[in-house]
Amino acid sequence: MTTETPDARAAADAPAPGRIVLLTASHRVAPGLLSWPAWQTLRAADRVLCADTRHPQLPYLHEAGVTVEHHVPTAEELVAYCTEGDRTAVVLPSGEGDQRLTDGLARLAGSNRVQMPDLELLPGSYDLPGARFLDLVDVMDRIRRECPWSSTQTHQGLAKYGIEESYELVEAIETGDRTELREELGDVLLQVVFHARIAQEASGEEGDEPFSIDDVAATLIDKLIHRHPHVFGDATAETPADVKAHWLRTKAVEKQRDSITEGIPLGQPALALAAKLASRVRTAGLEAPLPSGDGGIGYQLLALAARAEESGTDPETALRAAARTYRDAIVAAERAGAE
Structure with a gap:
């Protein structure tokens, strides 16, 4: 039977000397827009390391006076550096290039033979709601450029798919299948992004001015704000009927139609x-x-x-x-x- 000495127990309970921080940032947030804890950690760190010389955060760190080393030591070297001097090292991950370091740190921590510094994953920025929509736009751009089928499609050729996807969405709603609902909403969204991507390539001839998905979103935002004066203005609406009345009044002023039948698709x-x-x-x-x-x-x-x-x-x-x-x-x- 092994008896643990008071000194050993005290050593086990003592705070780990040093600190290794893996600082992550979302590629969907503009570089340089880091959280305040991230900037505090970067400024206070003894070493800031990044193997990727093209890391998007580097120009902003340089502008802020943060010195960055473009050499990441081995896990053993980094652990020794932090623990021996109770130092803090911040590592900016650069994808697959840091796999050796992270694997090494995991191996050392699991061995129970090496005194380890605190290991911390610090998110420097977070995705905002709707951030994955930016990824969707990027994917659609690449498909439009490189896919033999998608690169030749037109508004007219895609029209039938818009109708089909809308019906499939309605069916998912009516059957109460939420898995299908999620997928069908994506298929309808694809139609929107696809048509906007095609419209972006318009030459401007014959009145076909180009517009992008941002223009589509901007038009929708303006419409929603204008038609919800009870939310974004001074009007009041206590019931759904009040809201509908606001909507119809503002829509009538916008459209200036000669007949109440205008705007109803006969197809x-x-x-x-x-x-x-x-x-x-x-x-x-x-x-x-x-x-x-x-x-x-x-x-x-x-x-x-x-x-x-x-x-x-x-x-x-x-x-x-x-x-x-x-x-x-x-x-x-x-x-x-x-x-």
Whole structure:
């Protein structure tokens, strides 16, 4: 039986001498925009090490008066340097080039044979919400340049995919499949980024002025701010109905339309089109009787769609739900017949 001496226990409980800090930073945040703890650590460090002479943070460290060594010692050398003099060394990781150092530190720490300094991972900057969208734009740029199929696509050629992806998104919402919802939202977002990337290449001839995804976002931001005066202005809105009224008023001023039917895409599914027309009529308080006569089933469907919209039911959604139930009944009948 081995008895631990008081001196050994005290040594084990004593703070580790020295400190090795791995300072990371997000490539999605502008270089130089480091956190205050990161700058404090850099300024107080005895050594700052970075093997990558093209590291994006280097110009800003130099401007701040921080001396950076472009040689990273071995794990044994760095541990000895920090522990012997109770020193702090900051390492700016540079990808795969630092694998040898990090593996060496892990091996020494796990051996229990070497007195180790404090090992710390210090994030110098964090991704902001939406930061991965920047990666998406970069990926789309490269695909557009290098993919034989993507590089030849046009707005017209992609139009059908926008419709398909929108329907698949609606189906994921209606079935309550959140895994599918996440994927389908991405597919719809791809259409937006793809079209914006194509638009960026417009030559400016025949009135086709180029615009980018940033222009798309800027236009949307301006619209949202303008149509939400109760959020970004002095207007008040206590209920969803108040919000909708604000939206319709500001939209009417923006569009300056001659008819309430303007802006309604006639190419959308017929039930959705009928409900949209009925909604515009009801919202405007307009007396526009439904057509009747020899229109047959079309007029009857139109009347049903208007009734559904008035009662707060989306006829397109209701019919899809009914059709889905009918599909299940068909499958059940097929299985019963096979048995």
